[in-house]
Amino acid sequence: MAKGVFIHRSDSIYDDSPAERYQFPPQYLSRVSACIGDWIIYYEPSKIRFSKGYFAVAKVGRVVPDPSAPSMYLALIEPGSYLDFVNAVPFNGPLGIVERGVLNEAGRISGRAQSAVRPLSDQDFNRIIDLGIAEEADFLPRVGAAPDASGAHVLQEERVPFIHEVERDRVAYLGSRLVRDRLFRRRVVTAYDARCAITGLKLINGGGRAEVEAAHIRPVEKGGPDVVSNGLALSGTVHWMFDRGLISLADDLEVLVSRQANDGDAIRGLINRTGAALCPVHIADRPHPSFLSWHREHCFKH
Numbered sequence: 001m002a003k004g005v006f007i008h009r010s011d012s013i014y015d016d017s018p019a020e021r022y023q024f025p026p027q028y029l030s031r032v033s034a035c036i037g038d039w040i041i042y043y044e045p046s047k048i049r050f051s052k053g054y055f056a057v058a059k060v061g062r063v064v065p066d067p068s069a070p071s072m073y074l075a076l077i078e079p080g081s082y083l084d085f086v087n088a089v090p091f092n093g094p095l096g097i098v099e100r101g102v103l104n105e106a107g108r109i110s111g112r113a114q115s116a117v118r119p120l121s122d123q124d125f126n127r128i129i130d131l132g133i134a135e136e137a138d139f140l141p142r143v144g145a146a147p148d149a150s151g152a153h154v155l156q157e158e159r160v161p162f163i164h165e166v167e168r169d170r171v172a173y174l175g176s177r178l179v180r181d182r183l184f185r186r187r188v189v190t191a192y193d194a195r196c197a198i199t200g201l202k203l204i205n206g207g208g209r210a211e212v213e214a215a216h217i218r219p220v221e222k223g224g225p226d227v228v229s230n231g232l233a234l235s236g237t238v239h240w241m242f243d244r245g246l247i248s249l250a251d252d253l254e255v256l257v258s259r260q261a262n263d264g265d266a267i268r269g270l271i272n273r274t275g276a277a278l279c280p281v282h283i284a285d286r287p288h289p290s291f292l293s294w295h296r297e298h299c300f301k302h
Helices: 026-033 122-133 170-175 177-191 236-243 264-270 289-298
Strands: 003-007 021-024 039-044 053-065 073-077 083-089 117-120 142-147 153-157 213-216 231-234 247-249 255-257
Touching: 003 026, 021 026, 026 053, 026 073, 026 117, 039 122, 053 122, 083 122, 083 177, 122 170, 170 177, 177 213, 177 231, 213 236, 231 236, 236 247, 236 264, 247 289, 255 264
Parallel strands: 003 039
Antiparallel strands: 003 117, 021 073, 039 053, 053 073, 053 083, 142 153, 213 231, 247 255
16 A cells, blocks of 8 residues: 555546545556555645645555546546545645655656656655644634623633654544545635625624534535535534525525424524525535435435
């Protein structure tokens, strides 16, 4: 097994869906096969406008011939392993080149940097992961209340220091459901600018924490990935209704209200005046039709 970098473009001609599969031609078969059972990092080239750089991590489950495209192959991503970074990691950042395996003996960028699939050392993997999932204080778990100057109790947020340790097991960290939920929340809340997609409200508490929660459209326990396009920023009450199928979204993001809701008019009164869910600026972050379709078919009470 070996770690690797898979180049993915948002405008790719390949049939890629990063959380599910990566399509590639036969010349990369040996390199991709070496990654089976191990982790890879997705990279979007810097020449792409608004490039995300290194933007996600996933684990390769198996490699199969593509049944719909002769001579092509698919790297199938292990379900539940994909995770968007909360921070885009540039190829050449403030600390220099982060993927040092692409440098030649003279310290210059070699032709390896042009390979769509390339091996990645454990050291480079750890470095990119550390940068990609470093957290900020205002997105960390709530730890209790303390009195403010007036004596009232105000919810506080505590920052857990992000420690760069060579010995730390990043793989175990990436597999933690608690960690993944926290990172998913930060990524979704950021994409929606801390605003509820249904009500349009942007509420921030006294400690600077956004009121909205990160809802999976297709739940993790039902095979939903930790990708922003499978997420919505929702206030607590709306999140509760969404999970219980009292509301859903059409593919055009129109908000649907269940006929089984006991107070449909009140629910409609919560919806922002457009009647449709607000969505992130970046197209790749917007709710994917496949996840919306799953929610309507398996969760929504028609």
